[in-house]
Amino acid sequence: MIRQKLEMADKASTQNVLHVKPDSIEQLKDVLEKAQQGNRIAIPTEGSAEDAWAHRISPEEKITIVDISFLKKDDIKWIIHRFKKSIENNPPVWIETFRNWGQTQTIPVIASVPTTLEELKRLLKVASEEKLRVRCAGSGHSWSPIFSDRNNLLIYMENIKSDYEDGSRIRISPGTVNHVDIMTGVTTRQFKDFQLEKKLNIPANVILEVVQMISVVATGCHGVGYDVKAPSDYVVKMRIMNAKGNLKTFQREDNKMFKAIQANFGCFGVIYDMTIELKQQDIVKVENQYQN
Numbered sequence: 326m327i328r329q330k331l332e333m334a335d336k337a338s339t340q341n342v343l344h345v346k347p348d349s350i351e352q353l354k355d356v357l358e359k360a361q362q363g364n365r366i367a368i369p370t371e372g373s374a375e376d377a378w379a380h381r382i383s384p385e386e387k388i389t390i391v392d393i394s395f396l397k398k399d400d401i402k403w404i405i406h407r408f409k410k411s412i413e414n415n416p417p418v419w420i421e422t423f424r425n426w427g428q429t430q431t432i433p434v435i436a437s438v439p440t441t442l443e444e445l446k447r448l449l450k451v452a453s454e455e456k457l458r459v460r461c462a463g464s465g466h467s468w469s470p471i472f473s474d475r476n477n478l479l480i481y482m483e484n485i486k487s488d489y490e491d492g493s494r495i496r497i498s499p500g501t502v503n504h505v506d507i508m509t510g511v512t513t514r515q516f517k518d519f520q521l522e523k524k525l526n527i528p529a530n531v532i533l534e535v536v537q538m539i540s541v542v543a544t545g546c547h548g549v550g551y552d553v554k555a556p557s558d559y560v561v562k563m564r565i566m567n568a569k570g571n572l573k574t575f576q577r578e579d580n581k582m583f584k585a586i587q588a589n590f591g592c593f594g595v596i597y598d599m600t601i602e603l604k605q606q607d608i609v610k611v612e613n614q615y616q617n
């Protein structure tokens with residue numbers, strides 16, 4: 326394809342303005358060499374820029390307009406350059422190599438840590454415009470490739486402010502006695518401390534204390550006990566931001582839809598918070614009797 330274009334370029338070397346669209350670095354090198362040999366000025370552009378240049382050149386000048394859009398899909402530096410420009414670095418975004426705890430996943434990503442819903446909204450809208458896929462990371466303790474795709478956007482959610490009236494990140498849901506609202510970023514340890522304080526409990530949870538409750542639910546984690554369900558089964562409500570930046574509420578009453586998103590592996594948008602139904606703590610009396 327590119328060869329054809331270059332041949333056409335050769336035939337038309339008397340033309341003042343030529344357009345070429347390489348698809349790789351090698352093709353780009355070819356294009357630049359040809360331009361140099363033909364005493365043409367190569368002008369890199371993204372997309373078509375013919376009219377803008379056509380009237381600027383004198384009859385003696387020859388230019389080759391090189392559409393370098395292919396760099397966008399290949400090069401993370403180019404992607405972040407565009408992304409930063411669109412988002413005006415608010416919130417900041419950067420390139421990093423994400424590694425999970427078990428070091429089974431190593432992924433170059435564009436990362437960000439939004440602190441407000443407004444920042445999250447901006448991130449998702451710009452990512453959507455730039456056609457980037459978005460995934461979140463909790464504490465990075467999953468083993469499988471369920472994090473961001475290579476060169477796409479990875480969001481860390483633990484610093485995002487809660488919109489609960491008291492500013493907390495975990496609370497008894499207003500108007501209930503045993504429903505608990507849990508913000509993204511809350512760890513299993515923090516959830517356990519809250520349960521002990523409020524004398525409420527979830528029948529089963531993972532043993533790890535450093536992982537995040539939203540992730541435990543998102544990945545359908547299990548606890549122990551043959552007669553209890555998974556933590557995600559006790560979730561009654563979730564607020565999730567979609568690609569347009571709209572925060573939507575899904576409830577257990579939504580039935581089929583809710584079942585689909587209860588354990589969604591981070592593929593259904595960014596979970597802002599969730600509500601879990603807990604049980605009143607059982608007080609168990611233990612008596613030891615020793616026989617002589």
Ligand SMILES: Cc1cc2nc3c(=O)[nH]c(=O)nc-3n(C[C@H](O)[C@H](O)[C@H](O)COP(=O)(O)OP(=O)(O)OC[C@H]3O[C@@H](n4cnc5c(N)ncnc54)[C@H](O)[C@@H]3O)c2cc1C
Nearest residue numbers: 461462463464465466467471536537540546547590591596
């Ligand atoms: C030593 C060890 C022991 C373990 N023991 C158990 C066990 O007993 N039982 C069990 O079931 N599992 C167990 N696991 C697995 C672990 O509990 C899960 O993988 C858990 O999801 C990890 O939580 P995390 O906070 O590290 O999440 P991460 O691994 O960082 O993320 C998990 C997923 O959640 C998504 N996610 C996180 N936050 C959001 C958000 N705000 N919005 C949308 N998506 C989000 C991510 O995109 C990702 O797909 C164990 C893992 C290890 C390393």
